[in-house]
Amino acid sequence: TLDPGHFHAALVQKRMYPDVSPTVHVYAPEGNDLKMHMDRINSFNTRADNPTKWESKVYTGPDFFEKMLSGKAGNVVVLAGNNARKTEYILKSVQAGYNVLADKPMAITPKDFELLKQAFETAKQKGVMLYDIMTERFEITTIMQRELSRFPKVYGTQEKGTPDDPAVTKESVHHFCKRVAGKPLQRPPWYYDTAQQGEAIVDVNTHLTDLVQWETFPGVTLSPDDVNVVTARVWPTPITLEQFKMSTSLGEWPEYLKKSLDANQVLQCRANGEFTYSLKGVYVKVSVLWNFQPPEGTGDTHFSLMRGTRSSLIIQQGEAEGYKPVLYVEPRRGTGVKPEDIEAALKEAVAEINKTYPGITFEKHETGWRINIPASYAVGHEAHFGQVTEAYLGFLKNHNMPAWEVPNMLTKYHTLMEAYKKSR
Secondary structure, three states: OEOOOOHHHHHOOOOOOOOOOOEEEEEOOOOHHHHHHHHHHHHHHHOOOOOOOOEEEEEOOOOHHHHHHHHOOOOEEEEOOOOOOHHHHHHHHHHOOOEEEEOOOOOOOHHHHHHHHHHHHHHHHHOOOEEEOOHHHHOHHHHHHHHHOOOHHHHOOEOOEOOOOEOEEEEEEEEOOOEEOOEEOOOOHHHHOHHHHOOOOOOOHHHHHHHHHHHHOOOOOOOHHHEEEEEEEEEEEEEOHHHHHHHHOOOOOOHHHHHHEOOOOOEEEEEEEEEEEEEOOEEEEEEEEEEOOOOOOOOOEEEEEEEEOOEEEEEEOOHHHOOOOEEEEEEOOOOOOOHHHHHHHHHHHHHHHOOOOOOOEEEEEOOEEEEEOOHHHOOOHHHHHHHHHHHHHHHHHHOOOOOOHHHHHHHHHHHHHHHHHHHO
16 A cells, blocks of 8 residues: 555455455555554454454655565555645556556546556556546446446437536535544545645546446447547635634644635635536536535435436435435436336336346336335445455456456546646
8 A cells, every 4th residue: 555645545455355465565654644544444453343454564764655666565556645646656656567456536637647648558568457446336326327228128229418408417416524434534634735636527527437438338448539528617615724624633724725715714625526528429417516514414425317218317315315325217208108118118127137136126206216226235435445446356366357447447537637628
């Protein structure tokens, strides 16, 4: 594990893996980021229920990165932390012959993206695997949305939409102050500096852009030529010093944030971003909003729409759903398609899906049908890190990473960088 500054680095180790040594070498500068990481690993090792057995060997010298590159203590580098140096870390790790499992985003500026392209080229030459942690592909309502879109009698064919009325929409609402692994999350102060964390357009939108590709064109190899960014914008979330202190335990603004303070000494954090683009002619809109704190009893939320010629597949996560994601199937009005025909097709589709995901059912709802998913499938965001890691280790062991993964990662980051440039 290299320079872990984000809690995602620890979540990769929330469970053990049969093929992974319990000895983990951590290379990082001394400081609070490292302390918080080690505290999380320790909490996994000491929990009452199914504790982990990680043994950490920590090196904190000023040459920690060079030491890791030359040390060859393992063969997979896990990267989740400050994004300012992340792409450099990725490139040099790959050049040194390491496999890399990196948290998103792997690049936060167009300049970084040039290094990332180089890293993928080098990984190919060296026969090592570079992969980003796309947890949202393991969220069950998203999986069901993708599955149902593959049944033409239910979904029809993919609508193209227009720039003003996109056929695919994803919106994600996040919070700076929240609970992780049962405890209030302490953010590193640099998290509020978009020059170090990245703006929403290139950060959380990595997930949304990935899901658009994964759901709308499953198994299809995409290229930058398939992408056309139409509009993009970024806007700030105001953060008071009191809020900043609540989430970082720091009572004053660091020097690097002072440039973003307004006349009232409130931080204008450029955290929100959205853009509209076309992918192979299908118009898409992705938006990420950051608030400081969720209302009591709620958390991060997700909205997702896929519009086919016969029905729309919609994930809602509002008050009506108890702030848990729920998938709805809504017949398209005015298309001449009879709702009873879609219902019959849905019955067949769900029977087919049950072969892989037993227990999925559906029921009538005022706008169409609600897909009922057993609670056992909703394992939660934190567990998805173990699922991604397991999938990655499987690719590594069996040499069977799908051929579309690398071109589609490059297409995804190309899309984000075009939106980043357009937002300027």
